[in-house]
Amino acid sequence: MLSVSREPKDAVVQPVPMLDFSRQFGEIREExxxxxxxxxxxQRFILGPAVEQFERSAGAACGTAHAVGCASGTDxxxxxxxxxxxxxxxxxxxxxxxxxxxxxxxxxxxxxxxLADIDAETFNIDPEAVKKACHGHDVGAVMPVHLYGQCADxxxxxxxxxxxxxxxxxxxxxxFGATWNGVxxxxxxxxxxxxxxxxxxxxxxxxxxxxTTRSAELDERMRSLRAxxxxxxxxxxEVGWNSRLDSLQAAVLAIKLxxxxxxxxxxxxxxxxxxxxxxxAGLVGASTAExxxxxxxxxxxxxxxxxxxxxxxxxxxxxxxxxxxxxGSEIYYPLPLHLQESLAMLGYxxxxxxxxxxxxxxxxxxPMYPELREDEQETVVAxxxxxxG
Ligand SMILES: *Cc1c(COP(=O)(O)O)cnc(C)c1O
Numbered sequence: 001m002l003s004v005s006r007e008p009k010d011a012v013v014q015p016v017p018m019l020d021f022s023r024q025f026g027e028i029r030e031e032x033x034x035x036x037x038x039x040x041x042x043q044r045f046i047l048g049p050a051v052e053q054f055e056r057s058a059g060a061a062c063g064t065a066h067a068v069g070c071a072s073g074t075d076x077x078x079x080x081x082x083x084x085x086x087x088x089x090x091x092x093x094x095x096x097x098x099x100x101x102x103x104x105x106x107x108x109x110x111x112x113x114x115l116a117d118i119d120a121e122t123f124n125i126d127p128e129a130v131k132k133a134c135h136g137h138d139v140g141a142v143m144p145v146h147l148y149g150q151c152a153d154x155x156x157x158x159x160x161x162x163x164x165x166x167x168x169x170x171x172x173x174x175x176f177g178a179t180w181n182g183v184x185x186x187x188x189x190x191x192x193x194x195x196x197x198x199x200x201x202x203x204x205x206x207x208x209x210x211x212t213t214r215s216a217e218l219d220e221r222m223r224s225l226r227a228x229x230x231x232x233x234x235x236x237x238e239v240g241w242n243s244r245l246d247s248l249q250a251a252v253l254a255i256k257l258x259x260x261x262x263x264x265x266x267x268x269x270x271x272x273x274x275x276x277x278x279x280x281a282g283l284v285g286a287s288t289a290e291x292x293x294x295x296x297x298x299x300x301x302x303x304x305x306x307x308x309x310x311x312x313x314x315x316x317x318x319x320x321x322x323x324x325x326x327x328g329s330e331i332y333y334p335l336p337l338h339l340q341e342s343l344a345m346l347g348y349x350x351x352x353x354x355x356x357x358x359x360x361x362x363x364x365x366x367p368m369y370p371e372l373r374e375d376e377q378e379t380v381v382a383x384x385x386x387x388x389g
Pocket of ligand 1: 075101194196
């Protein structure tokens, strides 16, 4: 019989999905459904006690006195900056190697994004580049993005922020539970913005976000801004927006919050296992033409491995090879923001941020989530090994 399969000969194909949400749901199904039922019984679907309870627990988990739920991570960034009065005429420094929302939230506030290149090892914003970007500009804030679950260099950034009087707005969308010198993401800046988009390490059953802060004043302002600038019903003190958090999402998140630290710990173990498997296969240390560069963790960072990202010069060929074997992988992100068509008005061009541009060509995220099985990791590494022959 003729076979037209693209599967490699005499290899047993074991698919490894990039993510499988059903595994966690299978484990906490009863608890989550009970929490959802409770909201349905109460018929309170917007804000209310479920949201307040989640805000209290999430704030406590991050070590900030205050936390304000909102509709998404993108809105969390907007709320954080709007409450700081960042608007037209203001400049905010951030990285071009991030999800689009980091920059679009700055634009939505009416402010101007100023980009600064990344560190080649951590992929996070380079404090020296931030310093240069501030030179000659009147910059009001810096937005470090804790990419892949590893905090940016907050020692250097905090020092710079003190010297230049900058507010630090953390984009902690990928970093719930990550730490820097033992301090949690969200408590490292003036405000910390989180996303609970379903692929994040703390994930809702839809869109949801949160801003943490130590400031009672910012907390109050954000509560007003997320509900049309209204403290007293139908009296609008300023122009806000509708960015309320759904009670159903908050109820789901309150349950999942109980498991996030254990999940992060498991991610770290799985990351260490990937490192060991790649090393045992002889794929690290040699020239990158015959292997991969495994993630670098700064000793001050409590990395939570929201993503496990390797660097491979032959990235696109490797990805196609894995995909033929039904092994999931993803590219975060294939085009740095300064080269996005919609952001041409920022005036950057190819060559403006060479470290980010090279990273965009070489990074590859491999399957990583707490329920990933060890045999699946072995399948991934064996396939990478086969690719390099
Ligand atoms: C996911 C993400 C966001 C946006 O969050 P949404 O909830 O999708 O709006 C912002 N910044 C980064 C770095 C992200 O990964």
